[in-house]
Amino acid sequence: MDLGLNEAKVFVAASSSGLGAATARQFSLEGAHVVVNGRYQDRLEETAAAIRRESGNNVLALSGDVTDGETARTLIENAAARLGGLDILVTNAGGPPPGTFESVSLDDWEKAFQLNVMSAVYMIRAALPYLKQSSRASILTITSVSVKQPIDNLVLSNSVRMAVAGLTKSLANELGEQGIRVNSILPGWTRTGRVTQIMESRAQAQGITAEEAGKRQGASTPLRRMGEPEEFANVAVFLCSPAASYVHGAMIPVDGGAIRTTL
Ligand SMILES: NC(=O)c1ccc[n+]([C@@H]2O[C@H](COP(=O)([O-])OP(=O)(O)OC[C@H]3O[C@@H](n4cnc5c(N)ncnc54)[C@H](OP(=O)(O)O)[C@@H]3O)[C@@H](O)[C@H]2O)c1
Structure with missing residues (x-):
């Protein structure tokens, strides 16, 4: 199947390692022009170089902390300027620290909200003007199986991921008629x-x-x-691709069946 990603312009946030890096790699192997991101330029350059070597396609490395509003906006604008537009945005960041309701501080709550919710808000706000110009526009948020079932000792993650899930569904409602698809992947242990x-x-x-x-x-x-990061990336890249053109507002677990509920 042709995923229709040749020369697609893609920004994958938080992609110097882990799920983000695997996703960026798979986009690049599909012929997309990819921007990778992380906080540390040296590490990021290594990831970009490894992907470039394997795919033979150009990969840009733009470092910056996506939890800072101004930085996130600049990252997206620079990516769009360098790529000549933007078709696909994958929002991602690190995860909040573990803990129970009684062990985490109020400061931890604010940081977790900034890390997972506001980073997505900043990037999506900045990306929308470019996505509106694209004929294959798509946003993918990375959340967690915890939006279906809380994970022990992860009260922060369990809570803020629900906000990103709500954001994803709201955006699907609002942006569908503009031809911008919005989906989320709920990774399990990868x-x-x-x-x-x-x-x-x-x-x-x-x-x-x-x-x-x-x-x-x-x-x-x-x-x-x-799971292996590549198993996540295969689904991520498909969901963002024109091959998934009628998949919209979906919350897709990639979890080896960990979520037992039917809904
Ligand atoms: N892996 C799993 O099993 C799993 C399951 C459910 C949910 N998740 C969630 O999925 C997301 C990705 O997970 P992962 O396992 O791939 O994590 P990871 O291995 O820790 O990788 C996180 C990536 O994010 C970058 N990053 C962290 N904070 C950033 C920031 N503020 N700005 C820009 N880049 C940032 C890191 O690069 P630098 O450190 O170089 O900045 C790194 O490239 C996390 O939110 C995680 O909680 C993961």
Whole structure:
């Protein structure tokens, strides 16, 4: 199937590693012009160079913190200027720290809101004028399975992801008639740097290896394993592509069946 992404102009936020990097790579392999982003230019250049080597397509590296409104706006405007427009925006950022309602501070709440909700708001506001000019415009937000089912000890993530889910559905309502599709992926446990760190700290606490901690987490899903970033990226790239032209306002789990509910 031709995904119709050749020469598409794509900005993938928070993509120096993890789910974002895998998604940027897959877009590039499909022939898109991709901008990768992260806070640290050196690290980002390495990611861009690795993708470029593999795909043979140009990849731009624009560093900046997407939680800062002015920085996020400038990033999108620079990306659109360098690419000559924008067709696809993938919003993403790091995840908030773990904790329970009684262990996290008010400052943690504000930071989590800024990290996951406001970063998406900033980027989407800045991108809309360009997306409106595109004939294959699409926005993808990255949330979590926690929008369907809270995860223990992640009160911040469980809460702020719901706001991004609400934003995604509202935007689908508002932007559909302008031909801009908006969807979200709800990742389950996927083997990225962030998850490896979580498994290492679990392993230390439980006196087991990180590999064993990962196996135990994976065993809790119907597929009995964690996901790989490429498995996430394949779905992300399809959802953003013209091949998914009637998929709009969808909240798609990529979770090995972890969400058991039917709705
Ligand atoms: N992996 C999973 O199992 C899973 C499951 C559900 C939800 N999620 C969520 O999906 C998102 C991506 O997860 P991941 O596992 O890929 O995380 P990751 O491995 O920690 O990667 C996060 C990426 O975001 C960048 N980043 C972090 N803060 C940023 C900021 N303020 N501005 C710009 N870039 C920033 C990081 O680069 P720099 O550090 O270089 O800036 C890195 O490239 C997170 O929100 C995570 O909570 C992940």
